Amino acid sequence: MYSIRLTFLFVLVLTFGRPSLSAEPLPTELYLRGYSVVPTPRHVEIGETDISLEGSWTWRGDGLTPDHIAIRTLISDMEGFYGITVEAGSRPTKVIRLSVQSGTVKAEGEPGLVQQAYRLRIDSSGVEITGNSDQGLYYGVQTFLQLVKRDPSGSLLIPEIEIQDWPSLQLRILHWDTKHHHDRIETLKRYLDWAARFKVNGISFELEDKFEYPSNPIIGAPGAFTTEQLQEIVDYGLERFIQVIPNVQAPAHMAYVLKHSQFAHLRADGMNYQACLCDEESYNLIFSMYQDVINATQGVDYFHVSTDEVYYAGICDKCEKPYNPENRSLAWVEFVNRAHKFLSERNRRMILWVEYPLLTRHIPLLPPDVINGVLGSDESFIEAQNRHGIRQLAYTSMQGSEYLFPNYWSSESGDFRSRQGRIKSTFNTLTYDAWKGRPIGTFGAAWDDSGLHNETFWLGWATVAQYGWTHGIPSVEQHTADFMRVYYGLNASGMVEIYQELQQQARFFQSSWDRVVSRVRDSGYGNSYGKGIGVIRRDETLPQPAIPALPGLDFVPVYDGKYAELAEKARVYADRAQSLVHQIYDNLSRVERNRYNLEVLLSLALFTRQHDQTIISLKEIENHLSRAREAAESDRARQAVSALIAAYREANRTVEARKQTFETLETIWEKSRYPKGQSVNGREFVHILDDVKDHWADRRPDLSYMVAPQESIDLEGWMAQLSEVLQSYAAEHGVEVDGITLELEPEE
Numbered sequence: 001m002y003s004i005r006l007t008f009l010f011v012l013v014l015t016f017g018r019p020s021l022s023a024e025p026l027p028t029e030l031y032l033r034g035y036s037v038v039p040t041p042r043h044v045e046i047g048e049t050d051i052s053l054e055g056s057w058t059w060r061g062d063g064l065t066p067d068h069i070a071i072r073t074l075i076s077d078m079e080g081f082y083g084i085t086v087e088a089g090s091r092p093t094k095v096i097r098l099s100v101q102s103g104t105v106k107a108e109g110e111p112g113l114v115q116q117a118y119r120l121r122i123d124s125s126g127v128e129i130t131g132n133s134d135q136g137l138y139y140g141v142q143t144f145l146q147l148v149k150r151d152p153s154g155s156l157l158i159p160e161i162e163i164q165d166w167p168s169l170q171l172r173i174l175h176w177d178t179k180h181h182h183d184r185i186e187t188l189k190r191y192l193d194w195a196a197r198f199k200v201n202g203i204s205f206e207l208e209d210k211f212e213y214p215s216n217p218i219i220g221a222p223g224a225f226t227t228e229q230l231q232e233i234v235d236y237g238l239e240r241f242i243q244v245i246p247n248v249q250a251p252a253h254m255a256y257v258l259k260h261s262q263f264a265h266l267r268a269d270g271m272n273y274q275a276c277l278c279d280e281e282s283y284n285l286i287f288s289m290y291q292d293v294i295n296a297t298q299g300v301d302y303f304h305v306s307t308d309e310v311y312y313a314g315i316c317d318k319c320e321k322p323y324n325p326e327n328r329s330l331a332w333v334e335f336v337n338r339a340h341k342f343l344s345e346r347n348r349r350m351i352l353w354v355e356y357p358l359l360t361r362h363i364p365l366l367p368p369d370v371i372n373g374v375l376g377s378d379e380s381f382i383e384a385q386n387r388h389g390i391r392q393l394a395y396t397s398m399q400g401s402e403y404l405f406p407n408y409w410s411s412e413s414g415d416f417r418s419r420q421g422r423i424k425s426t427f428n429t430l431t432y433d434a435w436k437g438r439p440i441g442t443f444g445a446a447w448d449d450s451g452l453h454n455e456t457f458w459l460g461w462a463t464v465a466q467y468g469w470t471h472g473i474p475s476v477e478q479h480t481a482d483f484m485r486v487y488y489g490l491n492a493s494g495m496v497e498i499y500q501e502l503q504q505q506a507r508f509f510q511s512s513w514d515r516v517v518s519r520v521r522d523s524g525y526g527n528s529y530g531k532g533i534g535v536i537r538r539d540e541t542l543p544q545p546a547i548p549a550l551p552g553l554d555f556v557p558v559y560d561g562k563y564a565e566l567a568e569k570a571r572v573y574a575d576r577a578q579s580l581v582h583q584i585y586d587n588l589s590r591v592e593r594n595r596y597n598l599e600v601l602l603s604l605a606l607f608t609r610q611h612d613q614t615i616i617s618l619k620e621i622e623n624h625l626s627r628a629r630e631a632a633e634s635d636r637a638r639q640a641v642s643a644l645i646a647a648y649r650e651a652n653r654t655v656e657a658r659k660q661t662f663e664t665l666e667t668i669w670e671k672s673r674y675p676k677g678q679s680v681n682g683r684e685f686v687h688i689l690d691d692v693k694d695h696w697a698d699r700r701p702d703l704s705y706m707v708a709p710q711e712s713i714d715l716e717g718w719m720a721q722l723s724e725v726l727q728s729y730a731a732e733h734g735v736e737v738d739g740i741t742l743e744l745e746p747e748e
Contacts, residue, residue, distance in 0.1 A: 025475045034149040035159060036482035038198055038462050039469035041143060047160030051124060053148055054156050055094055057086045062099035069239050070098060070131075070138045077145045081489070081593065082156055095126040096144075100137050104130045107166035116201075117166035120144055122158055132166075135201075135241045139165070142197050150490050169434075171441025172468040173202035173245070173393060174461050177448035178210045179256075180676065180697035182223065187672040188233050194458070194594075196240040197486075198465035203237065204304045204351070204373075204443065206247040207293065209256040215288040219257050222680035230296040238299050245351065246293040247304035250286045251275040251335060252311065255690040257285070268316040271525040273692035276316035277331050287342050294346055303348040304373065305339050307332070311528045311692070313357055329359040333366065340367045351393070356528055360384050375437050382437045393443040394434030394468075396426040398460030403450050403696060404506035404604055408459055408499060411507055423463050423476045430467035442468035451697025451705060453669055455600040459483055459499065489592030494583055501580045502601060505608035508573050512566055512615065513540030513709050520699065525691040537694050540709035544718045545621045545647075548725055551732070553632040553640060559619040560626075570615035577609035596671065603665040607706070610661040614710060617654040621647045637733035644726045645737075651715045651722070662707045669703065677701035 029046055030037060057078070061071055066088060074096065078084045086096065105117035115133040118140030122128075129144060131137025143165065149157050174195055176188075183191075195203065211230060212220040225233070237244040249256070251274055257263055258272040266282050268274040275282040290303065314323055314331035321327040340350050344367075354363070354372035360381050368389035375392040376382060385392065399406050399422075410421040420428075430442060444464030446457040462483045463476075474482070484495040518537040527534050542563070546555040559567050584602045591598060628643035677685040677700075687701035699705045730737045 025473050027478055028474050031474065031478050031482065033159060035147055036485040037143055037146045038479070038482050038486045039466040040474050040482070041163045041165040042470050043164045045162045049160040050157040051122065051160060052155060053082065053084065053158050057084060057094045057096060058089045058091055059086050059096045059098060062097070064098055070134070070141045073138070074141050074145070081145065082148065097126065097128045098137060099130050100134055101130055102132055105132055105164050105166060107132065109166070110170060112170035113166055117164070120161070120163040122161050138241055139199050142199060146486050148490070167199070167469045168471045169439055169441045169468050171202050171393065172200050172465055173204055173441055173443050174200050174464065175204045175206065175443065175445040176454070177206040177446060179206065179208050179448040180451050180695065181448060182210050182221070182674045183454070184672060184674060185229060185233060189236050191454070192237045192240055192242055195461070196242055198462050199469055200465050201241055201243065202302070202441070203242060203244045204247045205244050206249065208249060211293060211296070213289055213292045215292050216285065218260050218262060219289070222683040222685055223674055223678055227296040231298060234297045234300060243300050243302060244297065245300060245302045245304050246297050247306055248289055248293055249306050249308060250289070251277055251282060252309050253306070253693070255688065259686060259688040268312050271691035272688065273525060273690055274310065274312050276318055277313055277335055278316055278319035283338060290342060294348065301349055302351055303343050304351040307336060307352045309528065310357060311526070325357065325359065328357040329362050332357050333362050336366060336370070340370060354385065354390070364388050366390065371440060373443050375434060375439065377433070379436060386438055391440040392437040393441045394430050394439045395443045395445065396429045396464060397445040397447065398422050398457050399445070399447045399450065399452060401450060402452070402506065403510045404452065404608065405456050405502045406452065406460060408503060411503070422460055423480065426460070426463045427467055427476050431472045434471070449695040449697060453600050455597045458487060458597065462487070487594055488587070491590040491592055492587055493590060495587065498580065498583050498587070498601065501576060502604055505573060505577055505580065505605070508569065509608050509611050514542060515539070516541055521689055524694060527692065539699070539712060541712040542618070544713055544715070545618055545625065547718070547721050548625055548628060548644070550725060550728060553629045553729065555625055555629065557622045557626065559622050567615055567619040570612045574609060574612035574616060577605060577612055580605045581609060599668050603668040606661055607665055610657050611710070613657065614654055617650055621650050624650060638735050641726065641730045641735045641737060644722065644729070648719055648722055648726065651719050655715050658707060658710050662704070665706065666703055676703045
């Protein structure tokens with residue numbers, strides 16, 4: 001064997017505890033040999049020989065029983081991924097030996113890192129997987145299961161190799177936000193399976209109203225998870241060494257609670273966004289919710305209090321102290337300290353967002369054992385936390401305000417992470433920025449504000465898992481390629497290009513609309529800068545084609561004028577969308593795993609294609625209207641009527657295409673989710689807009705927020721107006737028209 005050490009191939013130079021960049025990371029030897037593992041192992045010695053995976057295998061466990069999760073996973077995934085049966089026994093076949101031996105890997109770092117270490121050896125005599133703990137053994141099995149390639153003849157191979165591996169950071173937490181959707185239990189279990197394969201060990205499960213809250217059942221949406229169901233999900237995660245950490249939004253982002261009339265008296269300053277922190281009943285309500293969730297998440301060590309965007313701490317008229325930056329910060333501190341005491345008494349370590357409105361000088365007032373879930377960029381703020389002993393999670397986000405699909409690669413729109421590209425931003429955050437603090441882990445956020453399907457987040461989630469395990473390697477390009485092989489299997493083709501085109505289609509969709517003052521609600525309460533600032537709500541729409549005027553059918557074109565460039569772009573994107581649909585269909589028959597993920601991507605490709613074609617159709621409608629006007633000018637009434645009918649039919653085809661495409665999307669998405677805003681057992685979902693946050697997915701209670709921009713064009717209303725003009729013009733010129741089917745009467 002020859003040695004390849006997957007240390008920082010671009011040389012991380014530690015200066016005052018911070019890595020610095022000298023060159024781009026080179027491809028790892030594993031990758032050059034055709035093998036992909038996510039996350040990339042830390043220390044690798046790889047030989048020159050490839051060994052056939054195919055044939056008969058048995059497992060032997062030193063003191064391990066068949067129901068050990070590592071053994072069960074080995075058996076099920078060898079069968080499910082590669083069609084290979086692994087049996088217990090001592091028959092003279094290829095053997096996989098599994099054991100737990102503390103101290104096998106001399107890992108560097110805190111005890112929480114050392115216990116996750118494992119050693120994997122593969123040679124001609126078989127496979128040996130040893131973990132420093134049960135968790136380490138489980139991670140070693142995950143690496144082995146990914147460490148497979150095909151030779152040109154299609155045979156499955158594994159390398160002659162020794163790996164010693166452990167994570168850079170103790171906690172690798174992903175964010176599952178359920179503000180605007182409700183996953184089925186089997187979906188959440190599948191998410192946990194794949195999170196475990198990427199060696200994730202924490203999920204911040206933002207429950208909002210998707211839990212029953214027995215002490216206040218009105219909060220739980222119809223069909224919310226029961227205590228028993230949530231515990232089932234938690235237990236499933238714990239078995240795979242994942243803590244499903246409850247995330248309860250409070251005291252801000254509480255519209256899911258404060259929208260109900262029973263709690264209206266607890267609204268801060270009358271808004272449903274935030275609870276009044278000067279009313280003891282607010283604390284009683286929030287802590288009762290905490291207790292309900294603690295009862296349903298037994299075995300979990302953490303609790304995510306959130307404290308997200310508490311813009312208005314201390315503002316309500318029940319507060320005795322003046323509302324100013326000092327008292328706002330102190331009100332926030334009081335909430336944190338009281339929540340910390342409540343949770344500490346119940347053996348839960350508190351995760352929270354240490355951010356605005358907290359002032360730097362008040363950081364020493366916080367309990368030092370809290371975990372700050374968002375490291376931030378203010379160095380004086382970070383230094384104050386470091387001095388106080390507060391540990392942080394290196395926060396990175398896979399979603400901000402993008403519609404349909406994340407900006408994994410650089411984009412001209414979105415927040416700074418989005419413009420940089422969320423994969424590269426995550427690499428930089430976890431390789432460099434995180435070390436300004438005292439990070440204990442990572443937090444990979446994926447907000448539900450814009451209602452993206454969770455299947456669009458897996459590349460991003462795997463990126464957080466990758467660089468939380470081995471920060472700095474590999475390059476983002478290699479990691480992306482590794483992910484596609486691991487997530488979709490060895491037969492997938494062109495998946496990176498599919499993702500990149502989906503991003504481009506989504507950005508065209510998002511940028512192609514006019515944004516007008518909302519007809520649903522034109523303003524909200526305010527934002528972090530204060531009341532009444534930056535609160536104009538806007539909706540996406542495009543103008544209708546003009547209605548021809550009688551008597552001469554004259555009109556002013558829109559899509560041959562101001563929107564002509566948009567129409568031309570739509571033609572280009574429509575062609576690309578058609579190719580994208582074909583690429584996804586090709587992979588649907590190829591991929592060996594996660595085929596449902598491709599169904600979701602297909603629904604998005606069809607959806608964006610229909611959007612592109614809608615803009616083309618609006619231009620085509622105007623082309624028909626132009627022909628009608630020209631015919632009217634030369635007294636060719638029958639041809640004018642025929643052109644008007646063609647315009648009507650084009651609009652009708654567009655409406656029907658919208659309905660059919662949305663029906664397809666809804667069918668696919670609801671395979672993994674319950675219907676959005678569903679009614680259950682006679683209980684109706686209560687839909688009231690948040691007074692502060694303007695979430696695209698919250699514009700409507702159901703999934704139709706996706707087609708709200710197209711519906712706002714109101715082609716159905718336009719068709720009704722055109723029909724009146726057509727009938728009047730035809731009658732005036734003696735042209736017989738069937739008013740129902742809009743067919744010309746045959747000539748005699």
